[in-house]
Amino acid sequence: MDLRKSCHVQKFDGKDTKHRTLITAANSKSNSKANSVEPEQLIIEEELSSNDDDNVRQLTPQEKVQDTKLIPSDNYHKYCYRHNPDVQTNKASDFNKMNEIQLNLERIPSKDQNMINSIWSNFGSANSFQRNLILQGLLTQCCFPQLSFISQEISSLIRIDFISTLPVEISSKILCYLDCASLCNAAQVSKKWQKLADDDRVWHHMCEQHIDRKCPNCGWGLPLLSMKRAREFTVETNKQTKRRKLSSSSSGSSSGSFGSSSSGKPEFKTRPWKTVYSERFKVERNWRKGIFKTREFKGHKDGILCLKYDHKYLFTGSYDTTIKMWDINTGECLKTLESHQKGVKSLVFDEQKLITGSFDSTIKVWNYHSGECISTYRGHTDSVLSVDFYKKFIVSGSADRTLKIWNVENRTCYALRGHLDNVNSVKIHSKSLTVFSGSDDCTIRMWDLKTNKCLKIFKGHIAEVQKVIPLNLPEDYELSQDINEGDEEEEEEGEDELSEDASEFGTIDYNDSTREYPTYLLTASLDNTIKLWNVKTGKCIRTQFGHVEGIWDISCDNFRIVSGAHDRFTKIWDLQTGKCMNTFSGHNSPVTCVGIGDSSFASGCDTGLVRLTNFDIM
Known part of the structure; x- marks a missing residue:
């Protein structure tokens, strides 16, 4: 039968x-x-x-x-x-x-x-x-x-294909708990699984969980890449707009043009979230595995003192008294700005203007699109070593031991005194309207932009502090710590100094909902270390060792720290753990300045060479 x-x-x-x-x-x-x-x-x-x-x-x-x-x-x-x-x-x-x-x-x-x-x-x-x-x-x-x-x-x-059997909403919710590798494996099970695993909602959740933040489950965080993608999108949109205008002008009064919706608004193409995640994942993988390409920028006649860059331009300041503006993608020098009488020690820029500080004791504001110097600020009696700006405020630190707060609207200037030596670094924290400064007196100070008073002193470095960076990290961002007794003793000394001169110091109101104070502070010093501080307690919670000579500059994003030192090396550190991820050579003189982007970092040295290390390669 x-x-x-x-x-x-x-x-x-x-x-x-x-x-x-x-x-x-x-x-x-x-x-x-x-x-x-x-x-x-x-x-x-x-x-x-x-x-x-x-x-x-x-x-x-x-x-x-x-x-x-x-x-x-x-x-x-x-x-x-x-x-x-x-x-x-x-x-x-x-x-x-x-x-x-x-x-x-x-x-x-x-x-x-x-x-x-x-x-x-x-x-x-x-x-x-x-x-x-x-x-x-x-x-x-x-x-x-x-x-x-x-x-x-x-x-x-007794095996049940629950993903195919359950409602799509529940299956998608389950797939959202998978990591990237598991989700890709799930897409290979069957056509039904592939359709669910490639759903845009699932990958949108993956992007929300990883882009510009570290996932608490897998420990991976992906670069934002927002400015570069925005520029590419803007260029493509402009091309489409021009084509539509030409098409509408040639067709006369014909109703509706190609690429336009019924309401007359242009239809913008969207990219699948899986593609967005994939390109960022490849960049992050290249960061971790050290897969990169390098571009060199040569043109200065003397050492590089400072640099800043974005998705389009690179600006460098040098001992040769000039500022050069470079095309970040081609390496071409677009402009050379000349007006300072001595070396350019610091610079910052946005979409409209460039602000520079020089050894000639002046601060200059430039329209870098035209190459014109708009205004010059004089007031310091010695070299301007650092500048920063936010809205109507320009803050400068000088070798005359003072910080100056310049209000560009009402043309006023306030001097902040307290440091006992050169002020090497100043940084405005916009959300709390505070300023952080690092000095050759080995201390870091926190100032209130509203009252112009010192709020806190951080002590712990044993050599000149070269860079300060305030950080706002999410509450669930767990940082490794290594608090020791020495840091606690030094903090107590700082508190004693504050209690003695209480009238000269302001108070911090952490309950003020209008001001969001930074949670951490990152500093670099010529004592060869990078320190991480808890701003609220004033304690040094981590010290990073690795360079064998003094650190001249650091820069960081939400995932990494890049540092340049007198030992001619550039190091990449994990911000969360403090561990050194990679060490880069290539400069034959001290690395004096560094900068970091979503998919690259730049470094300049005493010979006038700037190297851009790019990880956005497929």
């Missing part, structure tokens, strides 16, 4: 074959009962007088009909998972198993075949409760070899 029976005909190995179930033809009338679950059976099983519980209330016929209407009529509620015609999982494996059983059945005597068929027939015609009784009885009679055989057989039979 052929057991390979089925209720439908399907093509297998190039032939149409009628599959037969393991139940005989005499049991065909019970197939629907064996393969499906009747709604009435879901509500109440057949009455078994010997097993009925007297305390169980029987449903009335009216209640049965009423409850049955509440049961959906789709196949997922009518059939069990294995016999649901809408589920195609394991159909091929079931067919192969049927063939194997049929061949084994044909090898035994006819009498034994009839006995086995009778058992299968009785089991197939039994209801759910009776089937459970039969199976329980069989299991009690099985020895360990049979139980082991059953365990091996059911391991594959």
